[in-house]
Amino acid sequence: MEVTLENISIAYGGAVAVKDLSIHIKDAESLVLLGKSGCGKTTTMRSIAGLETPVSGRIVIGDQVVFDSEKGIDVPSYKRQVGMVFQSYAVWPHRTIFQNVAFPLKMQKLGRREIAERVAEVLEVVGLTDFADRGASLLSGGQMQRVALARSLVMRPRVLLLDEPLSNLDARLRERLRVELRSIQQKLDLTCVYVTHDQTEALALADRVALMQSGRIVQCAGPEEVYERPLSASIADFLGVANILPVDRPLDAGADARRFRLASTDLPVECGDVDGGPRSADADLRACIRPEDLHIEADVDGTVRANSWPGVVDVVSYQGATTVYQVALDRGPSLQISAPRRLQAPLVKGDRVRTSIAARDVQVLPAEVAA
Numbered sequence: 001m002e003v004t005l006e007n008i009s010i011a012y013g014g015a016v017a018v019k020d021l022s023i024h025i026k027d028a029e030s031l032v033l034l035g036k037s038g039c040g041k042t043t044t045m046r047s048i049a050g051l052e053t054p055v056s057g058r059i060v061i062g063d064q065v066v067f068d069s070e071k072g073i074d075v076p077s078y079k080r081q082v083g084m085v086f087q088s089y090a091v092w093p094h095r096t097i098f099q100n101v102a103f104p105l106k107m108q109k110l111g112r113r114e115i116a117e118r119v120a121e122v123l124e125v126v127g128l129t130d131f132a133d134r135g136a137s138l139l140s141g142g143q144m145q146r147v148a149l150a151r152s153l154v155m156r157p158r159v160l161l162l163d164e165p166l167s168n169l170d171a172r173l174r175e176r177l178r179v180e181l182r183s184i185q186q187k188l189d190l191t192c193v194y195v196t197h198d199q200t201e202a203l204a205l206a207d208r209v210a211l212m213q214s215g216r217i218v219q220c221a222g223p224e225e226v227y228e229r230p231l232s233a234s235i236a237d238f239l240g241v242a243n244i245l246p247v248d249r250p251l252d253a254g255a256d257a258r259r260f261r262l263a264s265t266d267l268p269v270e271c272g273d274v275d276g277g278p279r280s281a282d283a284d285l286r287a288c289i290r291p292e293d294l295h296i297e298a299d300v301d302g303t304v305r306a307n308s309w310p311g312v313v314d315v316v317s318y319q320g321a322t323t324v325y326q327v328a329l330d331r332g333p334s335l336q337i338s339a340p341r342r343l344q345a346p347l348v349k350g351d352r353v354r355t356s357i358a359a360r361d362v363q364v365l366p367a368e369v370a371a
């Protein structure tokens with residue numbers, strides 16, 4: 001079922017939490033709202049469920065207008081046929097899994113046989129068929145979250161809203177359930193809106209990621225696009241690009257829009273030719289460099305070239321599959337470099353090294369997306 005938000009604004013007292021937000025979610029699409037705490041993700045999602053009343057705008061689910069500030073339409077939450085799964089499972093410990101999942105259908109006064117069939121169907125989807133008669137207090141966190149999911153799915157919602165549903169689980173379980181959730185969403189062709197501040201989770205679960213900052217969507221695209229081509233340095237930062245370095249234009253840049261130097265240094269840097277390079281009108285520019293794109297090797301000559309800078313190893317942190325180095329560049333900032341474990345002649349703190357990067361792996365971006 002499609003969902004459309006048009007010019008939604010939501011305020012608490014005088015403070016605006018969501019600003020003139022518009023987005024169209026396609027049928028069977030998984031849209032992830034991603035952003036820092038307080039950016040308005042939950043508030044946006046709750047407005048779809050009818051748990052927040054926008055001050056202005058329009059919300060349409062399928063062909064039903066569920067909210068329209070101008071026409072005074074505000075369909076109550078229970079009539080919107082929207083399912084919700086939260087961080088806390090809200091599972092009743094003294095009931096069996098079957099009873100937990102059957103509860104909303106009982107409230108709808110469905111017949112015994114239909115309830116049994118529908119519960120069996122969703123327990124199979126979430127992989128809990130063999131646990132139907134088990135008391136909910138005996139479940140692990142991951143199983144409880146699956147019960148909560150089953151209880152939402154059993155209502156056959158038109159849209160499923162998930163608010164950080166995995167954040168109470170340990171890292172390994174979270175990874176597993178992430179893949180399971182994605183598989184269930186695709187198998188059932190569910191339209192989902194998923195809220196998280198975890199970028200890995202967002203990329204893994206999304207058909208499209210909507211990045212939010214201060215109540216606005218600042219970029220909305222497929223996970224690969226968002227990861228490979230963030231629109232601003234602050235988005236890149238949020239997506240885990242560890243080296244964000246202010247840059248200036250060199251005096252001799254001439255017509256070459258790809259040439260810069262790291263700010264307050266004489267270290268030249270060249271970026272790739274993505275979309276013709278950064279616009280010269282953008283004043284506050286940052287070079288965004290991923291630690292895994294930087295190359296590190298022992299150095300003897302100490303010369304400075306474009307994208308090839310000498311420095312000294314400050315920190316070595318062995319991390320299993322990779323080793324992370326912090327290198328203080330000569331007359332420049334520190335860089336974080338992640339090197340594959342086997343390709344490396346051992347380097348230790350205090351070693352003189354050269355760090356280099358291909359121009360295509362340097363993105364020069366404005367600090368923020370223009371408001």
Ligand SMILES: Nc1ncnc2c1ncn2[C@@H]1O[C@H](COP(=O)(O)OP(=O)(O)OP(=O)(O)O)[C@@H](O)[C@H]1O
Nearest residue numbers: 012016017035036037038039040041042043044197
């Ligand atoms: N009930 C409320 N009363 C007053 N202000 C609120 C209320 N709920 C949210 N806010 C404010 O609205 C803004 C957006 O909050 P929201 O919960 O949507 O952010 P979020 O991105 O989901 O953050 P988190 O990841 O921490 O849940 C925040 O500044 C928050 O303090």
